[in-house]
Amino acid sequence: MTLSVEELLELKSVTRKIAEEIAQNYRSLISIALSSPHDLASQLNISLNRAERIIDEVREKVGLIPTTADELLEIETKRPTITTMSTNLDGILNGGIPLGMITEFSGSFGSGKTQLCLQLCLTVQLDKSEGGVEGSAYFIDSENTFSAARLAEMANAPDYPLEPKKVLKNIHVAKAFNADHQASLVQQVESLIEEENIRILIVDSIASHFRSEFIGKETLVRRQQLIMQHAQQLQKIAEIGQVAVVVTNQVLANPDAVLSGNIEPALGFAWGHRPAHRIFLRKTRSTARIARIFDSPYLPEREAVFHITPYGIRDQPIGF
């Protein structure tokens, strides 16, 4: 998507020369609305005052203005969700994984985080009546655990209605080699959202590079800063792009975290308040996994049981 000069000239604060400059440098009104006046002024070589007026006008035009609680309630109740293929898990999430927000899955190794992410790459493509939003997926793999073969196996499940060959084409996969690369991949996604109709962005996992590259107390401040920037970028994609952002997170031992069995998700408070939903996954001896919502400003603490089956995530173990 590009901006047309004519469209930009509808703004009172924009001259033809500025409109031409904007059209060359910005892809959408949203990206202008989210710029700082300082950045816009230096990018377009205009005064700070002019940049402020342009941003104010664009923000009003794209609806980034204060709203009322009843309007918010309407948005909340109409918010689309993506099914996990487990009605139990969808149930505790009030329908499924929400668009426009960040959802975090944390848990120890083998708890099912990656399997859930793979499943969501398929269900996002379903139509509304089947629990999807007819969108495509973007998967950032920072642990080198993405498996196309496993995805194909899930896509071939008899109860998954879409053509496996076609759905695999709608799943974009990018490996993140380090924390900086991970952040830049997220930045690149922004420009693909409309072009590729991306409705789910997965980061599996958010934590591993940050944790392995920043070791020791002296790096903590820098690490927290970078995580906050990364989180902010993810939030922007979720809200402005109306994308479901799903991240996985590792867990750490914490003797003080009594309520969660002495473990808690990594990355601390710099990250912790960002996800709208935080779901903790626990293993059992079987294919069953227990999901618990915690720390959510929107949902009560509840638990659900689902299974990791050969077909993917389901309520029941298949073949029993």
Ligand code: GTP
């Ligand atoms: P880490 O990334 O190691 O932290 O774990 P995770 O939470 O991402 O675990 P993952 O989603 O990879 O789940 C692993 C579990 O899923 C395994 O213990 C298996 O029980 C199950 N699983 C993984 N691959 C398959 C598969 O191809 N078929 C079936 N039926 N189950 C699988």
Ligand code: MG
């Ligand atoms: Mg994993």
